[in-house]
Every structure is written in C-alpha cells, then in structure tokens.
Amino acid sequence: MPHDNPAAPLLQLRDARIAYGQIQAVKGIDLELFSGELVSLIGANGAGKTTTLNAIAGTLQLSGGDLSYAGSPIASMPAHKRLRAGIALVPEGRGIFTRLTVEENLRMGAYTRNDKAEIESDLQRVYEMLPRVKERLPQVAGTLSGGEQQMVAIGRALLSRPKLLLLDEPSMGLAPLIVEKIFEVIQIVIKQGVTVLLVEQNANLALGFSNRAYVMESGKITLSGTGHDLLHDPKVRSAYLGEAA
Amino acid sequence: MIQTLLQQIINGLVVGSVYAVVALGYTMVYGILGLINFAHGDVLMVGALVAFTAITFFQAAIPGLSPIVYFALGLMVAMPACMAIGYTIERTAYRRLRNAPRLAPLITAIGVSFLLQTLAMIIWGRNYHSFPQLIQTAPIEIVSGVFMTPVQMTTVGLSAAMMVGLVLLVTRTNMGRAMRATAENHRVASLMGVDTNGIIALTFIIGSALAAVAGVMIASNYGVAHYSMGFMPGLKAFTAAVLGGIGNLAGAMVGGIVLGLVEAIGAGYIETWSGGWLNSSYQDIFAFIILGIVLIFRPTGLLGERVADRA
Numbered sequence: 034m035p036h037d038n039p040a041a042p043l044l045q046l047r048d049a050r051i052a053y054g055q056i057q058a059v060k061g062i063d064l065e066l067f068s069g070e071l072v073s074l075i076g077a078n079g080a081g082k083t084t085t086l087n088a089i090a091g092t093l094q095l096s097g098g099d100l101s102y103a104g105s106p107i108a109s110m111p112a113h114k115r116l117r118a119g120i121a122l123v124p125e126g127r128g129i130f131t132r133l134t135v136e137e138n139l140r141m142g143a144y145t146r147n148d149k150a151e152i153e154s155d156l157q158r159v160y161e162m163l164p165r166v167k168e169r170l171p172q173v174a175g176t177l178s179g180g181e182q183q184m185v186a187i188g189r190a191l192l193s194r195p196k197l198l199l200l201d202e203p204s205m206g207l208a209p210l211i212v213e214k215i216f217e218v219i220q221i222v223i224k225q226g227v228t229v230l231l232v233e234q235n236a237n238l239a240l241g242f243s244n245r246a247y248v249m250e251s252g253k254i255t256l257s258g259t260g261h262d263l264l265h266d267p268k269v270r271s272a273y274l275g276e277a278a
Numbered sequence: 279m280i281q282t283l284l285q286q287i288i289n290g291l292v293v294g295s296v297y298a299v300v301a302l303g304y305t306m307v308y309g310i311l312g313l314i315n316f317a318h319g320d321v322l323m324v325g326a327l328v329a330f331t332a333i334t335f336f337q338a339a340i341p342g343l344s345p346i347v348y349f350a351l352g353l354m355v356a357m358p359a360c361m362a363i364g365y366t367i368e369r370t371a372y373r374r375l376r377n378a379p380r381l382a383p384l385i386t387a388i389g390v391s392f393l394l395q396t397l398a399m400i401i402w403g404r405n406y407h408s409f410p411q412l413i414q415t416a417p418i419e420i421v422s423g424v425f426m427t428p429v430q431m432t433t434v435g436l437s438a439a440m441m442v443g444l445v446l447l448v449t450r451t452n453m454g455r456a457m458r459a460t461a462e463n464h465r466v467a468s469l470m471g472v473d474t475n476g477i478i479a480l481t482f483i484i485g486s487a488l489a490a491v492a493g494v495m496i497a498s499n500y501g502v503a504h505y506s507m508g509f510m511p512g513l514k515a516f517t518a519a520v521l522g523g524i525g526n527l528a529g530a531m532v533g534g535i536v537l538g539l540v541e542a543i544g545a546g547y548i549e550t551w552s553g554g555w556l557n558s559s560y561q562d563i564f565a566f567i568i569l570g571i572v573l574i575f576r577p578t579g580l581l582g583e584r585v586a587d588r589a
Contacts, residue, residue: 092465116471128466130459141459144452145471193471 041104043068043228044089044120044197049098051081051088058084060252061098066197066230071223073231073239073260075273076249082232083125085249086199089230090122091115102197117145119196123203125232127186131175135166138174138185142192152192159188162218180211187218198222200231204238216242236273240264248273281423286546287539288420292430292499294538295437299492300515301522301530302444303485309525310461310481311376316387317367318489319512320394321360325490326409326497326507327402329356333410345412349498352412356490363394364486368479391512398505406504409497433495440488441531447484448527457481461525510562514541517569523582532580540564 042065051059059081066072074082087093089100091112100108107115121142130138139159143152160167163184169177174185183203190198200219204212216238223229233239240246243260248269256263263269300322307315329352336343336351371390375383413432417425448454460467460477468474496511497503514537522533545561572580 090469092468111473112465112468113471113473116469122469124466124469128463128469130462130466132462133455133458137455137458140452141455141467141470141472144456189470 042066043103044230045099045101046085046089047099047101049085049088049100050096051084051093052096053084057096058252059088062249062252062254064247064254066228068196068228069223069226070244071219071229071231071242073233073236073243073246074249075233075236075239075246075263075269077273078234079251080249081252082249083201086122086201086230086232087124089197090120090124090199092122113145116193116195119194120199121190121193121195121197122199123183123186123190123201125201125205127179127182129174129177129182129186131173133174134170135172135174135177135185136170139166139189139192142189145193155192155194159191162221163188180207180214183207183211183215184218187215191222195227197228197230200229202232202234204233204235212238236269237264240269281421282546283543284421284424286542288424288426288430289546290539290542291535292426292433292538293542294518294535295434295441296492296495296511296534297515297518297537298531298534299437299440299488300511301519301534302441302527303489304516304519305522305524305527305530306457306481306485308519309527310457310478311372311383312380313372313383314387314516314524315367315372315482315485316384316512316516317390317394318485319508319510319515320391320398321363321367321486321508322489322493322496322511323398323503323505323508324363324394325356325360325486325493326503327398327407327493327505328359329353329490329494330407330409330497330503331402332356333412337410345410348410349412349494353491353494356494357487360486360490360493361483364482364489365479368482373475373478395505395508402503402505404505406502409501409503411498411501413498415501429498433499436491436495440491444484444488445527453477453480514565517565521569521572521579523579526579526581529579529581536580537565537568540568 044066046062046064048061048063049059050057050061062085074085076082084093088095091110095108099106102118102120107118130141139156146152165181166184166188169181174182177185187203203215219229219242231239231243240260240263246257246260246263247254248256248263256266256269300318303318304315307313332355333348333352336348367390371386372383375386414428417427420426448457456467456472456477459470460472460474464474496507515534518533518537519530521537522529541561541564544564545558548560549557
C-alpha cells in the first residue's frame, strides 16, 4: 500500500456520515490519525463514538463521505479485509467468543496469518504482557471475569499484528487496578509502533495518555486538540470531567 | 428373546447412524444461522438420484468393474453435485434473507424443499427407481441368531467415519475454529478477518456432502430411490437434531443414534406390547413420542444449552 509519506495520515475520515436507517448517528466528521499516535475520542453516551469505530473497522458502512487508510479509499472494503490490511477493533463489550477456550480466542486473532512460528512467539509475548491470561488458556472464555475477558480481547486483537488498533471503552465496568493494567498494555502497544484510536468514557484517564483527542457531541466533532490542551480546556472539564465551570 | 433385542439394536444403529449424519447438516446450519433448512432432506434425495444416474451410466460406459468401484463412483459424483446444490441454495435463497424476520427464511426453506422435489420429479420421473445393490445384501450371522448385511456394515462404517471427520474438522482446524466463532458471533468473527459469508457457505457445502452420502446409503439399504424419498429421513433427522439439542454437534449424533434405537426397538416389540393391535408399520410414532417427552422435560434437548428460540 502506498504509505511512504510520513506526513500523510494513516487514517482519514472526511465528512463521514453514518446512519442507522433514518437516524443519522454521525453527521459529517473529519478525523485524522498519524502513524504512531495515540488519539482518543471522548464524549457522552450516544455521541456516535462507537458508531465511528465500527465504521472504521468495517462492521458499519458510511452513508456518506470518505474513509481512507494508508492512502487508499476503504469505505467499501468488508470488515474481514480491513483486518488483513491492519485495522483491528476491540469491540465494545469485548466480543469474546464465550464458548471457545481462552487459547482458541487468542488464536482467532491470528486467523489470517500463516506464519506458524511467528504466531507462537507472538502468543508468548501476549502471555508475558498478560500473565493472568496464560493461567486460563484451557478455560472456556465465558467463565472469565470482565477484566480477564478484556485482556483476552486486547491480546487477541494484537495477534493480528495490527497497524491501527481501535479500542472501544476498554475500561468499561472494570476495577481501577485492572484499568491501570490495561493502560499499561496500551503504552506497550504504542511503543511497538502501533497507532491507537481509543474511545473512552473516562476522559480524564484517556486525555492524560493521548497525543491528541477529539470530542464528539451528538454526531459531530466539537473540539479537537492535544490531550494536554483538552485536559485543561474549561469546556471539557465541565462537560466530561465533572467539574463546575 | 435376547437375539431379537440384539437384532433390533443393530437395525437401530444402522438407521440411527444415517439419522445422525443427516442431523449434523441441520444442526450445523442452525448453529451458524439460526435457520432450520427444511430443504436438507431433499438434498439427500438429490444425492441418491444423482448417484443412481451416475452408477447406471458408469455400468454402461465401463462395464466389468467391481461393484464397490461403481458404488464409490456414484458417491464421488453425488457428493460434489449436492455440495453445489447446497451452496446454490444458501447463495440464492437464504443469504438475502439473513436479516429478514425469522418466518421468511423458514417459509423459503419449505419452498426450496418443494422446488427440489419438483425438479427431481421432472428429471427422474414419478416412478421408484430400483437402486443398484452394489454391496452385498445377504445377511451375515455375527452372533448366533443376530444378522447384519454388508450394506448395513458399510452404512455404519461410513457414517462413523464421516462423524469423526467432521468432529476433527470442527474442533482441530483453523477452519473449524472459525466456524464455531462465526456461529457464536458473526460480527466479531469478521473482525478477526473471517469471511463469514464464506464460512456460512462452507457449512452448507459440508452439510450437503454429508446428506449426499446419507442419501446413497439409504437408497442402497432399501434398494429404491425416488423424488420424495428425502421427506421422512429429513423429518426424522430434524427430530434427532432437536432431540439432541439443535445447534450442538454431539447432540445431533446422540439424537440420531437414540432415535434410531428407539424406533427399531419399538418396531420390534410394538406388536407384542399392543397385543397385535398395532404392528411395526407404526414405528414412526416412537420417534415423535420420544421427541415430545424430551421437549416437555428438557426443552433444550438432551445436550442442548440454548432454547431453540428462532424458527
């Protein structure tokens, strides 16, 4: 794929609109991701964040606008081909295959790969990063706790060796210690050169880690900037960080 | 006395193993789409009739081969023919209804069943064709007073081989893992890079190949093939799949064997039990009595985990 110019964005949404039937969920947004960035997308429930991620991963189609990845338009590419191109989504609610074992779940992440030896070494790397997952390999994944499932979901996505990792609310419903662990893993992933787009309810946490961030409100992007700037923006602080304006 | 029972158990295993193979086709499609493919029994019928034509053709074209070779040739033509039909049914009739209300694909399935029967009637006529008895039908005494014919042995052997093969495919290969993942969640499977449309088509293709073999075995056992022969085995195999817990592979196999045994043993004793009032031609009632009882006390079937909530 033509992606030689480092200044060109890895992923670009232009005037992207997404509708569920008659209802416009995303009403024309522009969003760019550059290689190696951690960008977060924050906003209230129903703002269209998950919808946007799903459209990037290909499980939802754009109803208008453009989506390009590594310089090529991908709006009409089906989800399974986008994974092969390097876009992996850890979906909201984790999307664990509850009737498969933990190991089978992880191996599903490597479904498109044929390099057996490399898959085994990647599995070892995931085990090192997530030691609690390793203890549970033969267990049916439905029996895991929420935090363990989230780790399996992230490990599984990493096994596809993504260039772009989309994380949808990885901290949802999890204890602070586990959230901390998950953000440690995200840091490691970023160091490996993976670009990350993170959707989070926990704006404080997300903005602290992010290079840049976008704020979404009822289907539109209303603010964008560096993580640091948004963290100190009085509007953001009052709307999403629970502070009086 | 004991011989009669043993004999009926053997007969039951033969019939049950065929039910099990056909039931696997129903249960695989249900597991992945939540659809009851009522045309599955008719795919079996097409398999038998295609094999009949192929065998007749090869016997005329290359005479003098061993009967087993003709039998194998018949299977080798019937299987790809049914696989193509299974694929076509999924592609043309079911795929576009995937997100339709649940009644639509169900009615379509019944329509496809009628379509296949009518086409078969046009091609092969309304008559019963006598299916070449290529495998010996002379009974062999295996224990004193208990008999089994070579064609029955072949039936049980082929069925067992196919069941083992399918279980290995589903539990041990990447493709099988992708099938199970797709059955659980199409959307997340596609996020893993699985071409879910391909996996669903594959499920129909595999199920239809199994149905082809079952059709050839049924025709070989009874020595006849005709356009409506798929109805009863299809209904029984569907019953077996529900009995075992539809959507569950082990359940389909257990359900098939249990149903075969209950029917054979019931048929063997119904005359004695009813004091001559009913005879063995009433054997079909056992299948449905057992189904009723199981569904009253275990609505998810013998090994089922989920209630069958979709048509």
